[in-house]
Amino acid sequence: MRLTLRKKLLVFSVAIAVLPLLIAGGTLIRIARDELKSSANDQLVTTARQITDEIDNTHRNAWLAPLSLIANAIDDDKLGVEAKIALLTLGIGDLADIAALQITVEGRDQPLLVTRESLGARLTQAGLDPAEVLRIPAQRIDAFLHGDTGFERMAQQVAGTDIWLATVVLPLRRPLAGGRATLSARIDLSPLRDLVRDHPFAKTGTIILVDRTGRRLFGDGREDLRDFAIVAEAVELIPLQSRLVSVKPYARPDGEAMLGALxxxxxxxxxxxxxxxxxxxxxxxxxxxxxxxxxxxxxxxVAGLGALAFALGISRPILKIGQAAIEVGKGNFQARVQAVRSRDEIGDLASRINEMIVQINERFQLAKFVSHGTIHAIQGSDHGGVKLGGSRRRVAIVFADIRGYTAFSESREPEVVVEVLNHYFANQGEAVARHNGDIDKFVGDQLMAVFQGPAMCEDAVRCALEIQDIMLASAREHPDWKLDIGIGIDAGEVVVGAMGSPERMDYTVLGDHVNLAARLCSAAEPRQTIVSDAVRQAVGNAEGFAFAALEPIRVKGKSEPIRIYAVDAAGGARDQAMQPSSSASVT
Structure with missing residues (x-):
């Protein structure tokens, strides 16, 4: 009894039942992971933005706004020194974050400094002089007046304490004691530190503030975190003063995978x-x-046990079929599927694969003897096959004839003659393919190629010039061959189709323009390319070409002389005869 592949699959369908569970589970996990990632990213961005907004609002509303009011009051000429000191003292009392207020007059060594008693007591307890710690040096104030505001954008930890200070400097509009004056403040950053420490996000994640050097703020020490990828990126972005909030995955130096927001x-x-x-x-x-x-x-x-038994009967022949397909893909058409004797669809497939390889080999070999146009005509034909007849199309035709080949063949062995001819035809064929052309036929030592499309004339001329370059290179490499080439090009409407008898036909192009291209090829001198006026007008002013008008010629079947041009690469130094030896008729 023959056991078909369908029956084998039915036997093992119970094992395959686990696949829907895996697919459904995997899909649910992927969806849940995406949702969790989105939620985590939103939480990271929201928290980072909350902290940033709190810092911005605190700086603007709790520090800068009241300090601006104090500065405006100090600018009042009606206030004496004692009143201004009282104003500073009152400001210290009302502004909880202000650790010290200072008025500095340019050129004076000692500024006017008022400090908060509670913070001063903490500094004294730590063995520090509050005035020395909280006083802003005159050189920094001077630098600020000259445009250097960098120290305002940093934070300072008081050595030996957990006190962090920021600085705000406001220039006064009116001079004091004959010099420019500033109002500056030392800001206690403890509220910001507490905000970061007590934020709800800190229970499940981490909030880190770093300065432009990559060092951590509000930590027990000035820990350098630049070996963290996200901190290194932040250090690069800080000088740009970006307001962007970005999220990215990264790995800590210890390898732990993290999600972070900046x-x-x-x-x-x-x-x-x-x-x-x-x-x-x-x-x-x-x-x-x-x-x-x-x-x-x-x-x-269960699936594993079933797959083991299934693989023994199914996978081996499939692997052999796959190996044969790989060999065919490499161009080895002698490969065959061997030793597959199963009497089911797999065995039938192996036999058909072998038959297919034979047919592919035959078609591959046959394709070498016909043009691409012939192949396309066969592929586009109906079930009745290609029929005799043709259609009108606009094409460009190139004829290239090797000059001196008859004398060359008379002095060489036939094997050498064929080898040299194939050498030239192979290079010319590659040039035609590179320029979107199709070889219609080889006739003796002559090549005929057809070009189609909007740029067919330009493609044909470029192809001809490349063929001339190929011949020149071969002439330099083999000067004893003494072979050159003449090329003719025309363009226009021709008949394209299958010509011949129902038993033996040829897919080619026919028409007056084909004949004219052949006549121009005959008229071309060695190393010369001649084009018709139609080609010259179609190419127009395209870059890379140099055209030279030649003496009109008479050709068989034409009552009037034909205008022709010699073409070469613009600026090229090809040794090409640009003028024909005579204006005699070409037949």
Missing amino acids: SFPEPFDWAVITEKSERAAYFTITVMIQNLMLWVSAGLI
């Missing part, structure tokens, strides 16, 4: 980085995968 506060050269490990972000996916694997393990075991 954001950049406007007033500082900082980057806010929110990150979460992929393991934490995709924990639900891990649980789903584990549960899915438990459910399908038994099914996979």
